[in-house]
Structures are given as structure tokens and as C-alpha cells.
Amino acid sequence: MAATSHPLATQAALELLRDGGTAADAAVAAVAVLSVVEPHMTGIGGDCFAIVAKPDGTLSGLNASGRAAAGASAAKLRAQGLSSIATDSVHAVTVPGALRGWEALLGEHGHFGFDRVLARAIDYADRGFAVSPRTAFDWRDKVAFLERDEGSARFYLKDGKAPGPGDVMRLPALAQTLKAVAAQGAAAFYHGPIAQDMVATLSAKGSALTLDDFAAMAPLRVTPVTCQYGGIEVAELPPNGQGIIALVMLEILKRFDLKALDPLSAERFHLEMEAAKLAYSGRDRFLADPEHMQISPQEFLHEDYIDRLAAMIDPNRALPRQSEQMLSPKSDTVYLTVVDEEGMAVSLINSIYHGFGSGITDPETGVLFQNRGACFTLEEGHVNELAGGKRPMHTIIPAMALKDGQPYLSFGVMGGGYQPCGHAHVISNICDFQMDVQAAIDCPRLFMDEKTLALRAETHVPEKTVQGLVARGHEVQRAAEPIGGAQAIQFDRQTGGLIGGSDPRKDGCALGY
Structure with a gap:
């Protein structure tokens, strides 16, 4: 089974599975297609994280997030009068890590190479693809943003306009880059002419990234961090991602009797949002590149710490504004999950951060660069302060859950800063309210505005x-658009089957055979 945010990606994954590929082969084939057909969400100019669960429950994690330029410095930017890194700044571009991550997944868990798994993505980039409805909806507001860059305007606008639903788009330069990777591996991207073109484009705009920075990109193998909730073991990747915050939220929520509440009640959402408010303030204060963190992931889950946070929550009154500002909950990401016939599950997330990332596209290679460096702070002495060769705090997080020591749920929720809250929401829906996978994904969502901490409620949250x-002291606004997206595959150990769910907030689907 495969569950992705676009039918063409789900189809590509199933093709690989039918041809004898593993879940890793299928996942890379799917994310490569998404990098073409959802270019505002993801691409080879972004980063990748993954969790792999073997049939025996063995978990392994992969962090393929790129670093800042070795010559980058917060002090240099402060000297230029900057107090933060703008999302559309060339200084927000970090080394793309995705292809090294895909390469590692194929090498360690796959049967095929890039030549096989990139075939569909290359075909869609070369011959064209029809723009799907949600993608067109997201694209239409980005015209002015894309017009500012030569490469972006050339490849991502059609006659100077955003494509509409059903319009056919081609990405010929990206197709040639993908063909080079298919023939030569990821080295074709990080060394040689492709890397030279990318560095030249970025350097001309003031970036400190060099060929050496690209050549040095290497993914990290990491051990997932887990917690127990509702009879299952939930696994997240350790920092520099924010997965630990989902576990903190779940640990806080364990201190309350959610099962006694209506899942759409004010009481339930109040507790969830208060837990998020507390967990996220810790995220912004302490999470960073693990080489620079002063607190271990396990310390976030210490019983005394969780008890102290939970004790701050008043079921009848909203907490006052926390002192730490949250990062934006609005960013663009793709999540997908695949399970193969042997029972191996891959939970994978790939992102260029905000819609169309930095808005900078190399006109020669067609690579659209992420703006993940906007997650750095320029605050002197902060653990997440920009520094040479450092990875920024990351919002994208895949997840996995085990039950009785075996894979139980491979899932993820898109939506930037919303993701930890979304993970907790989905797990609570399943464990506390016995929702099936699709219902748990469909369930209405709330989240906090990044600046005001006002709650944003989806349309289907009851009045x-x-x-x-509002009576508990929250400011609540109706969300202008759906919050995030999600995909999931659940193992049914009684029947031996798989149960898939795909978020109607996106264009995707879950399919199996």
C-alpha cells in the first residue's frame, strides 16, 4: 500500500511495488514524482527525513537536512542591519539534502537504483503533467513571488500566469537534472557542472554557499525517540527536527482523561491547544542542530518536567501568552508512507519549506531552492543561531508507531509548525476516540497563529x-484554508491487511493491492 498527497505519486509507488521493489524504492519513486507535480511543496532543492520500520519492529531513522554555508555567520548578517532571515532571502538557502537522503534509503533498504525509481518523475518533468486542483489553488497566489526570479518565472509561470487546474506544465531543465542523477547517482547533483551552476546562481545573489558545502552534504543515521500512548509506542526523529514536541504533547495529554470527552468539544480542543502552547515554547527555546543543543531529547520527556507542564493547564481558562514566539505554522511539505509485501514500512517527509521555497530557481538546472535557513535565529547566543556548517531547527517530521513490538501505524501530518500538534491530534483520535485511520485524518483541526497565538479553527469545527x-479566554478565528494534510497506513494484525488513509485537504489517495 502507498498513501501520498497526489494520485500520480501513489501510482508510481505501486508500480515499483508490483515490479518487486521495496517500500524504500516505492517511497523514493513517489517523492520524486511529487517533486515534479507539486513543485510548490517539495523538490530536490529541499530536505528529507524518514523512519523505516522492519517487519520485526526494528526502527531506523534518517536525517537528510542540509547545513548552512561554512562561511555563514549571524554576526555578518547582524552587521548588515538584519534582525532575522527573511523567507525570500538568499541567506535562507541551505544545502539541499534530499537526494543524499533518497540515495541512502535506496542503498540501505531498496532493490533498485536511481535509474529505475526516477523514471516516472523524469517522464512527467519531460513530457508534462496536468496540474491538480489543490496545487492550482496554492499556485495562484504565488505569481508575484515567482516573477521576481528569472528561473522561477521561466519554469513555474505559464505565459506569466499561474497554471489552472488541468493545465499541462513541463519542467525540461529539471528533467535533465533528474536524468543526470538517474545515470550517475546523487554525486551528479553535489559535484560537477550541476553543482557549479547552482552555486553560481546563488553566489550572484549574495549566498555564501560554495562547491565545498555541496560536496560535504551527508545524511545522518539517527535513532528514533519514543513514548507510550494508549497502548502503542509512538516514534519520532530526534532534533534538529521538532518530532520530540509531538511526544511532549502526548505525554502532557496523558495526564488528562480525554476519553471521557467529545472529540469535537471545546474541552478536548482546549486541552490540546494548551498542551501545544507549552510544548512549542520549549521547542523555540531549546531545539536546534543536535551538535549545539544543551538539552537531550530524553530530558524533554522526563516525568517531572511533563508533570510540571501539565500542572500549568487550567481546564477552564487559557494560559496567558508565552514569552517565546513560535515559528510559522504555514509552510509547504509533502508526506508519504509505503508498506511493501514483506511488511517493511517507510514514513518519509520532504520539503522546500514555504510555498516555492526561497523562490530562487537555478535557470540552468531547474532546481528550486528551499528557504529552510529562515528557521535560524540571528539572536546572539541562541542555540539555533545561524553559524557556519550548522543545520537549522526543522519543522518536517515523519512518524511511526509500534504495537506489541510490531509496526502498527506509519503516518505523518503536513503543515510546518502544525506537525507535532497534528501528530498528537491523529494519535489521540485513534487511541482515545477509536477513530479509524481515515476518520482520524478527516477530523477537524485547530492550531495557533504564529504571532497572536489566536486559535485558527477549520470550517467544520462546530460553532x-x-x-x-472563547469562553475559556481564547481568541478564535476561522481558518481561511485547510490546516495541513496527512497520510497514514495502519497494520491490521487480525486480518493481515493494511488500512490506508489520505487527507481530503490534499489531492492524494491511499491505494493498495
């Missing part, structure tokens, strides 16, 4: 619930 939250 009674909104008023109940």
Missing part, C-alpha cells in the same frame, strides 16, 4: 466548540 473556547 458551539468555538464559543466554548
Whole structure:
């Protein structure tokens, strides 16, 4: 089974599975297609994280996030009068890590090479693909943003306009880059003419990235961090991602009797949002490149710390504003999951951060660069302060859950800063309210505005619930668009089958055979 945010990606994954590929082969084939057909969400100019669960429950994690330029310095930017890194700044571009991550997944868990798994992505980039409805909806507001860059305007606008639903788009330069990777491996991207073109484009705009920075890109093998919730073991990747915050939220929520509540009630959402408020303030204060963190992931889950946070929550009154500002909950990412016939599950997430990333596209290679460096702070002495060769705090997080020591749920939630909250929401829906996978994904969502901490409620959150939250002291606004997206595959150990769910907030689907 495969569950992705786009039918063409799900189809590509199933093709690989039918041809004898593993879940890793299928996952890379799917994310490569998404890098073409959802270019505002993801691409080879971005980063990748993954969790792999073997049939026996053995978990392994992969962190393929890129670093800042070796010559980057917060002090240099502060000297230029900057107090933060803008999302559309060339200084927000970090080394793309995705292809090294895909390469590692194929080498360690796959049967095929890039020549086989990139075939569909190359075909869609070369011959064209029809723009799907949600993608067109997201694309239409990015025209002015894309017009500012030669490469972006050339490849991602059609006659100077955003494509509409059903319009056919071609990405010929990206197709040639993918063909080079298919023939020569990831080295074709990080060394030689492709790397030279990318560095030249970025350097001309003021980036400190060099050929040596690209050549040095290497993914990290990491051990997932876990917690127990509702009879299952939930696994997240350690920092520099924010997965630990999902576990903190779950640990806080364990201190309350959610099962006694209506899943759409003000009482339930109040507790969830208060737990998020506390967990996220810790994220912004302490999470960073693990080489620079002063607190271990395990310390976030210490019982005394969780008890102290939970004790701060008043079921009838919203907490006052926390002192730490949250990072933006609005960013663009793709998540997918695949399970193969042997029972190996891959949970993978790939992102260029905000819509169309930095907005900078190399006109020669067609590579659209991420703006993940905007997650750095320029605050002197902060653990997440920009520094040479450092990885920024990351929002994208895949997840996995085990039950009785075996894979139980491979899942993820898109939506930038919302993701830890989304993970906790989905797990609680399943464990506390016995929702099936699709219902757990469909369930209405709330999240906090990055600046005001006002709650944003999706359309289907009942008005009674909104008023109940207002009565508790929350400011609540209706969300202008759906919050995030999600995909999941659950193992049914009684029947030996798989149960897939795909978020209607996106264009995707879950399919199996």
C-alpha cells in the first residue's frame, strides 16, 4: 500500500511495488514524482527525513537536512542591519539534502537504483503533467513571488500566469537534472557542472554557499525517540527536527482523561491547544542542530518536567501568552508512507519549506531552492543561531508507531509548525476516540497563529466548540484554508491487511493491492 498527497505519486509507488521493489524504492519513486507535480511543496532543492520500520519492529531513522554555508555567520548578517532571515532571502538557502537522503534509503533498504525509481518523475518533468486542483489553488497566489526570479518565472509561470487546474506544465531543465542523477547517482547533483551552476546562481545573489558545502552534504543515521500512548509506542526523529514536541504533547495529554470527552468539544480542543502552547515554547527555546543543543531529547520527556507542564493547564481558562514566539505554522511539505509485501514500512517527509521555497530557481538546472535557513535565529547566543556548517531547527517530521513490538501505524501530518500538534491530534483520535485511520485524518483541526497565538479553527469545527473556547479566554478565528494534510497506513494484525488513509485537504489517495 502507498498513501501520498497526489494520485500520480501513489501510482508510481505501486508500480515499483508490483515490479518487486521495496517500500524504500516505492517511497523514493513517489517523492520524486511529487517533486515534479507539486513543485510548490517539495523538490530536490529541499530536505528529507524518514523512519523505516522492519517487519520485526526494528526502527531506523534518517536525517537528510542540509547545513548552512561554512562561511555563514549571524554576526555578518547582524552587521548588515538584519534582525532575522527573511523567507525570500538568499541567506535562507541551505544545502539541499534530499537526494543524499533518497540515495541512502535506496542503498540501505531498496532493490533498485536511481535509474529505475526516477523514471516516472523524469517522464512527467519531460513530457508534462496536468496540474491538480489543490496545487492550482496554492499556485495562484504565488505569481508575484515567482516573477521576481528569472528561473522561477521561466519554469513555474505559464505565459506569466499561474497554471489552472488541468493545465499541462513541463519542467525540461529539471528533467535533465533528474536524468543526470538517474545515470550517475546523487554525486551528479553535489559535484560537477550541476553543482557549479547552482552555486553560481546563488553566489550572484549574495549566498555564501560554495562547491565545498555541496560536496560535504551527508545524511545522518539517527535513532528514533519514543513514548507510550494508549497502548502503542509512538516514534519520532530526534532534533534538529521538532518530532520530540509531538511526544511532549502526548505525554502532557496523558495526564488528562480525554476519553471521557467529545472529540469535537471545546474541552478536548482546549486541552490540546494548551498542551501545544507549552510544548512549542520549549521547542523555540531549546531545539536546534543536535551538535549545539544543551538539552537531550530524553530530558524533554522526563516525568517531572511533563508533570510540571501539565500542572500549568487550567481546564477552564487559557494560559496567558508565552514569552517565546513560535515559528510559522504555514509552510509547504509533502508526506508519504509505503508498506511493501514483506511488511517493511517507510514514513518519509520532504520539503522546500514555504510555498516555492526561497523562490530562487537555478535557470540552468531547474532546481528550486528551499528557504529552510529562515528557521535560524540571528539572536546572539541562541542555540539555533545561524553559524557556519550548522543545520537549522526543522519543522518536517515523519512518524511511526509500534504495537506489541510490531509496526502498527506509519503516518505523518503536513503543515510546518502544525506537525507535532497534528501528530498528537491523529494519535489521540485513534487511541482515545477509536477513530479509524481515515476518520482520524478527516477530523477537524485547530492550531495557533504564529504571532497572536489566536486559535485558527477549520470550517467544520462546530460553532458551539468555538464559543466554548472563547469562553475559556481564547481568541478564535476561522481558518481561511485547510490546516495541513496527512497520510497514514495502519497494520491490521487480525486480518493481515493494511488500512490506508489520505487527507481530503490534499489531492492524494491511499491505494493498495
